[in-house]
Amino acid sequence: MVSKFRRTAAAALAVLTATAAQAGEADRPDALVLSGRIIDGSGAAPIPQGRVVAIDGVITCVGKAADCPAPPGAVFIDAGEGSIMPGLIDLHAHPRPHYYGWFLASGVTTVRSANTDLAMVRALKALPAPQTRLVWAGPMLDGENSIIKRFYPAAEPDGPSPARPADGPSLEGVELLIAETPEQAIAAVDALAAEGADWVKLYEQLPPDAFAAAVQRARALGLPTMADLGMASTRGLVGAEVDLLQAAALGLDSLEHASGAALAYRRLGGDLDADVLDPALIDQLARTLLTAQTALVPTLSVSHFTAETQSPDPVLADLPLGDAQGSVRDGLDQQWRGVHQHFHANAESNGKARLDARIGAAVMVRLAQLGGRIGAGSDTPAGAYNLPGGGLHLEMELMTRASLSPLLALSSATGTAADILQRQDIGRIAVGRRADLLVVEGDPSQDIRDTRRLRQIILDGQVLDPAALKNRALEDGEALLAAVMAEQAD
Known part of the structure; x- marks a missing residue:
């Protein structure tokens, strides 16, 4: 597709x-x-x-x-x-032209696209004005065993594979960069910078030395870095390479989904299945982010309907465009229902989603108490029933349910979000x-x-x-x- x-x-x-x-x-x-x-x-x-x-x-x-x-x-x-x-800022989304208009219609005036090939960037920027402002990370860097490779064919009849080594001759047609060595990671960051990417995104299978090289090279070029280190519901407890503690120590700018938290918690000796998470370990994770000045974008909404058993219908109806009809909505709904049914048909997967939601909220709340930076992102349309645009409104509500104040939740999608983007022109009424x-x-x-x-x-x-x-x-x-x-x- x-x-x-x-x-x-x-x-x-x-x-x-x-x-x-x-x-x-x-x-x-x-x-x-x-x-x-x-x-x-x-x-x-x-x-x-x-x-x-x-x-x-x-x-x-x-x-x-x-x-x-x-x-x-x-x-x-x-x-x-x-x-x-x-205007609202969604710090983590996967926009496509056929639903990009949903963001602005929902009050989202800026969106950070979390993994974007060059053709998609051009398509989004070519949409007729007015449109939500686009901030983009290019094709993400991952290791040879990337789980994302399963979505791409080994080769296409009319061009090279969308998943290929990071030191290739061009980024055209590339949707996943494979970096197994520091040299490949550096070449990938150089290529992304040359194409005008706003951010560099790193993924869960990137080897630690390549991860470190990518962060260091990006910093030298003035590019911020964001990372999905894996969660329990992906491969964050099985095949992930770098955890939250390691990524923060390397100077990561933005941690997505509270990823790497569950892995770090377990490596510290914590029991993820205990009735109550160890507050000392949660504090250690949050203080590590605080000291490193790594922002946390928890994306609670991506796990919400897979971790809960409540009906999504009344929640969706209350969100902007939640009552939309038509083939675009039907296509998104088919995706959401497929994800939702998969998780609720599988008790193990459902439990992993609850684990991700629980530890993500715990680290977020403690980091907020310490004065760290919390950003709002939806990860739309990933997950189940995660509306483009509307998912950010749900994200802010979930933050308040976890005990953040409404003003702090608002700031996470406005002023603090602009700070995370390193933008001085948006996010505040000033x-x-x-x-x-x-x-x-x-x-x-x-x-x-x-x-x-x-x-x-x-x-x-x-x-x-x-x-x-x-x-x-x-x-x-x-x-x-x-x-x-x-x-x-x-």
């Missing part, structure tokens, strides 16, 4: 470009003034009866109305009893930052579920209607999927 999509992207994008004008969105106003409760994304208490002024898509004033005069000709938006907050803003009903600083009650979505100062974005996302997704399916049928 991935390789066939790569060959049909141009035709599908032509369909989308032809219909882009149907989005019906207004041009960006020269000046925009928003009034109401301001949640600025820093974790600070809301500013009641505040004002935000943006000129040419950049925030120029935040504070009380008396301190932020309205520019001539400004467009005014009054939040009333609602709230003004930053002077000099982009006017990526949401106006929502209610007060998410008290009830995190109010982030789902979208009234306006503002991207770079352009005011967008959530209902129009939803319709556009569904229509564009259908057009793209139809083009792909037509090509497959030929």
